[in-house]
Amino acid sequence: MPAAAAESVSKRFGVTVALDQVSMQVVPGEIHALVGRNGAGKSTLVSLLTGLQAPDAGTVSFDGVPAPPVADRAGWRSRVACVYQKSTVIGELSVAENVFLNRQPRRRGLIGWKAMREQAQELLAAWGVQVEVSQPASALPVEQRQLVEIARALSYGSRFIILDEPTAQLDADAISGLFAKMAALKSQGVTFLFISHHLAEVYQICDTVTVLRDARHVLTAPVSDVSQAQLVAAMTGEATSLLAPPGNRARVERSGVPALKVVELDGLSLEIAAGEIVGLAGSGSSGKMTAAETIVGLRKAASGTVYVGQRKLRPGSVPDALSAGIGFVPQDRHREGLVAGLSVAENATMTVPEKLGRAGFLSAKRRDQLGTEAIEAFDIKASGPEQPVADLSGGNQQKVVMARAMANDPSVLVLLQPTAGVDVRAKETLLAAATQAAARGAGVLIVSDDLDDLRPADRVIVLYKGTIVDEMPRGWHDHTLIAAMEGVTA
Amino acid sequence: MKLARLRDLALIPAIIAIAVVGYLVNPVFLNSENLINVLQQQSEISLLVLAQALVLIAGRMDLSLESTFGLAPGVAAWLVLAPGITHGLGILPPGLAIPVTLAAGVVIGLINGLLIVRFQLNGFIVTLGMLIVLRGLLTGISDGKTFFNLPESMLYLGNAVWIGLPASIWLSLILFTAFIVIAGYTRFGRSLYAIGGNADAARAAGIRTDRVLWTVLILAGLLAALGGLLLTGRLASVAAAQGQGAIFTVFAAAVIGGVSLNGGKGTIFGAFTGILLLYLVQNVLTLGGVPAQWIGALNGAIILIALMLARVTSGRAQE
Ligand SMILES: Nc1ncnc2c1ncn2[C@@H]1O[C@H](COP(=O)(O)OP(=O)(O)OP(=O)(O)O)[C@@H](O)[C@H]1O
Ligand SMILES: [Mg+2]
Numbered sequence: 001m002p003a004a005a006a007e008s009v010s011k012r013f014g015v016t017v018a019l020d021q022v023s024m025q026v027v028p029g030e031i032h033a034l035v036g037r038n039g040a041g042k043s044t045l046v047s048l049l050t051g052l053q054a055p056d057a058g059t060v061s062f063d064g065v066p067a068p069p070v071a072d073r074a075g076w077r078s079r080v081a082c083v084y085q086k087s088t089v090i091g092e093l094s095v096a097e098n099v100f101l102n103r104q105p106r107r108r109g110l111i112g113w114k115a116m117r118e119q120a121q122e123l124l125a126a127w128g129v130q131v132e133v134s135q136p137a138s139a140l141p142v143e144q145r146q147l148v149e150i151a152r153a154l155s156y157g158s159r160f161i162i163l164d165e166p167t168a169q170l171d172a173d174a175i176s177g178l179f180a181k182m183a184a185l186k187s188q189g190v191t192f193l194f195i196s197h198h199l200a201e202v203y204q205i206c207d208t209v210t211v212l213r214d215a216r217h218v219l220t221a222p223v224s225d226v227s228q229a230q231l232v233a234a235m236t237g238e239a240t241s242l243l244a245p246p247g248n249r250a251r252v253e254r255s256g257v258p259a260l261k262v263v264e265l266d267g268l269s270l271e272i273a274a275g276e277i278v279g280l281a282g283s284g285s286s287g288k289m290t291a292a293e294t295i296v297g298l299r300k301a302a303s304g305t306v307y308v309g310q311r312k313l314r315p316g317s318v319p320d321a322l323s324a325g326i327g328f329v330p331q332d333r334h335r336e337g338l339v340a341g342l343s344v345a346e347n348a349t350m351t352v353p354e355k356l357g358r359a360g361f362l363s364a365k366r367r368d369q370l371g372t373e374a375i376e377a378f379d380i381k382a383s384g385p386e387q388p389v390a391d392l393s394g395g396n397q398q399k400v401v402m403a404r405a406m407a408n409d410p411s412v413l414v415l416l417q418p419t420a421g422v423d424v425r426a427k428e429t430l431l432a433a434a435t436q437a438a439a440r441g442a443g444v445l446i447v448s449d450d451l452d453d454l455r456p457a458d459r460v461i462v463l464y465k466g467t468i469v470d471e472m473p474r475g476w477h478d479h480t481l482i483a484a485m486e487g488v489t490a
Numbered sequence: 491m492k493l494a495r496l497r498d499l500a501l502i503p504a505i506i507a508i509a510v511v512g513y514l515v516n517p518v519f520l521n522s523e524n525l526i527n528v529l530q531q532q533s534e535i536s537l538l539v540l541a542q543a544l545v546l547i548a549g550r551m552d553l554s555l556e557s558t559f560g561l562a563p564g565v566a567a568w569l570v571l572a573p574g575i576t577h578g579l580g581i582l583p584p585g586l587a588i589p590v591t592l593a594a595g596v597v598i599g600l601i602n603g604l605l606i607v608r609f610q611l612n613g614f615i616v617t618l619g620m621l622i623v624l625r626g627l628l629t630g631i632s633d634g635k636t637f638f639n640l641p642e643s644m645l646y647l648g649n650a651v652w653i654g655l656p657a658s659i660w661l662s663l664i665l666f667t668a669f670i671v672i673a674g675y676t677r678f679g680r681s682l683y684a685i686g687g688n689a690d691a692a693r694a695a696g697i698r699t700d701r702v703l704w705t706v707l708i709l710a711g712l713l714a715a716l717g718g719l720l721l722t723g724r725l726a727s728v729a730a731a732q733g734q735g736a737i738f739t740v741f742a743a744a745v746i747g748g749v750s751l752n753g754g755k756g757t758i759f760g761a762f763t764g765i766l767l768l769y770l771v772q773n774v775l776t777l778g779g780v781p782a783q784w785i786g787a788l789n790g791a792i793i794l795i796a797l798m799l800a801r802v803t804s805g806r807a808q809e
Pocket of ligand 2: 042043044085164393394395
């Protein structure tokens with residue numbers, strides 16, 4: 001009897017077929033991987049399996065019993081817990097309340113705030129999230145918000161848990177913490193459905209893998225029976241090798257005025273030459289994200305200056321950074337990257353109104369044309385430039401953010417977790433775009449927890465607790481980089 | 491929570507400031523008689539503010555409240571008054587006047603719920619339409635005139651004095667206290683914040699968002715009907731224009747009190763301080779000798795002043 005099963009379910013959104021007669025079964029006690037390219041229909045399947053949406057056709061069942069109607073939220077809640085790809089943290093509410101939303105501890109019918117805070121503090125401490133739980137959740141950085149969601153989902157005591165790209169925003173430590181907890185729960189008989197674009201993770205903890213391609217079910221097999229190449233072939237429908245090795249880029253001349261110069265910015269200094277790609281690595285607590293956000297003006301530095309070419313940036317001003325020629329991909333695409341209700345074209349051209357027409361008037365035609373170009377250049381799966389980004393799959397939204405960052409032909413490109421949630425093939429496209437920008441003379445800074453993102457870099461700067469501890473030219477080995485990130489000096 | 495509590499008290503400095511100014515303008519201001527007077531004047535409309543605050547926190551708006559405020563007691567009067575000097579049908583015994591008033595509020599809430607939650611129509615336009623329709627209904631059944639000669643039961647709550655204070659003040663304070671507790675300490679109350687903050691996330695957390703929205707819209711209609719009943723009792727009549735234009739003051743009070751028009755933010759206590767501040771400012775102006783004819787014209791200005799006062803003393807941006 002499968003813990004959860006979908007029986008030839010279909011789902012369409014307008015003209016888009018998101019799922020086409022997909023059947024899959026999750027065996028009790030296993031960790032079942034669900035993989036596929038961006039827009040393949042994974043998250044749509046999750047929404048059917050958690051009762052957020054009803055299938056157009058087909059049925060969902062748990063332990064052989066048909067699933068409750070969509071309106072019966074409590075019924076679904078008792079069968080399945082989920083970490084959704086799209087954040088379900090409510091920023092206005094406190095961290096503690098987010099953890100215990102709709103199941104706040106009560107005494108004589110009234111919510112016991114103190115007990116709730118204590119329980120939340122305790123629960124989160126087990127995940128290494130040591131924060132004041134009475135502050136609004138919007139104050140937490142992305143990784144911690146993600147951990148709040150994971151901790152919450154795992155604390156429901158469900159026997160079946162779905163994790164939709166839980167690791168996309170986490171650093172290596174948090175990921176191994178998550179895997180340890182999953183293994184522990186698995187040994188207690190808990191079943192998982194796990195979605196990730198990192199195939200290494202699939203091999204690391206999953207027992208079975210199901211591949212979706214273009215809304216269809218392609219294959220389900222024990223992980224040990226499929227090689228990585230076979231998996232990629234199943235996902236893409238073509239037999240090609242994974243990640244081509246970074247091409248031989250010409251050595252960059254580090255002379256003249258640097259594209260980006262950071263001087264004592266809260267204690268950090270670095271220079272990026274025109275045409276150079278620099279990686280910034282470090283563990284979750286290294287402060288690399290904060291540093292990058294300060295450079296682009298999302299945060300205001302207490303001290304120090306940033307120069308783009310000769311120009312000195314106004315601290316804490318994103319508009320000034322943009323007009324100076326910085327293009328950037330923020331870490332949190334939902335909060336800082338996109339306007340969900342607007343179309344792909346509008347989002348992709350948001351930073352370049354001057355390209356759309358004169359004297360403040362915008363040409364919709366020109367905009368949609370640029371949007372179409374972005375869709376092609378970045379391989380965005382959308383029905384057209386007018387589609388609202390809210391309707392895109394998570395990975396495709398990320399590509400729109402990237403397109404936006406590149407739209408103004410930036411002289412400096414700052415990319416934070418640029419490939420979070422994008423599939424193996426799209427990752428190549430995005431990193432190739434960054435490399436091309438460098439070839440055109442831009443200075444590129446890539447800040448990421450994903451080592452693959454750092455491979456194209458000419459050199460990688462390693463940050464540990466806010467200070468630069470190491471710098472490695474291209475060709476580093478994973479283990480030396482990781483050791484440096486952990487603060488272990490060679 | 492501590493932070494939230496501090497934010498709750500944001501208007502207290504403004505209220506103290508107004509009290510000091512009021513005292514300087516005219517020492518009568520701090521007389522208990524005057525203060526009770528202010529509290530009673532605001533008690534009826536404060537129930538509209540309470541209703542609106544609940545709806546706003548859940549991320550919706552209900553413009554029709556001001557018409558419910560007039561129509562609910564109007565319908566009761568129409569059904570119980572014998573035909574004669576005023577438009578009445580006289581088909582129900584006077585004893586049913588209060589139940590009919592409250593039921594009218596519930597029915598209006600149900601219609602709003604049907605259109606907004608069930609049929610998923612735009613809440614702003616739906617309730618704007620309802621505002622006009624309900625007002626038209628009241629004008630229709632009353633022939634544009636005022637209902638008077640009302641039964642004893644309809645007058646009671648607006649006039650009674652309980653332990654030294656008018657009953658309407660008690661009711662307003664009790665209901666606000668009850669909803670402060672409900673909003674802050676019950677799952678239902680917290681689900682309003684969750685829905686207003688992010689409806690998808692609330693659904694994902696297992697909250698029955700539709701049911702909660704139905705409940706809050708019906709509750710709002712009920713509170714508006716009760717508020718209307720209090721005013722009707724105090725004035726011993728239902729004018730065809732009862733409540734007309736009040737929605738502006740209601741929204742202003744909520745926003746001044748820190749409730750966000752975007753949903754998910756604000757407290758019931760804040761909303762109470764909002765309406766209180768508005769009425770105190772108004773009272774000070776009256777005591778200051780501003781001629782009554784000008785009070786009407788100044789009402790908008792009062793709201794803008796209170797809005798600025800709240801912005802300055804609370805130090806937070808209004809949404
Ligand atoms: N609400 C919606 N309205 C319209 N189209 C939608 C909606 N939700 C999803 N889609 C479309 O359905 C398809 C499948 O989306 P889904 O989110 O399931 O992909 P996914 O496999 O999770 O991709 P990713 O790896 O990028 O998260 C996409 O083409 C997407 O644009
Ligand atoms: Mg997805």
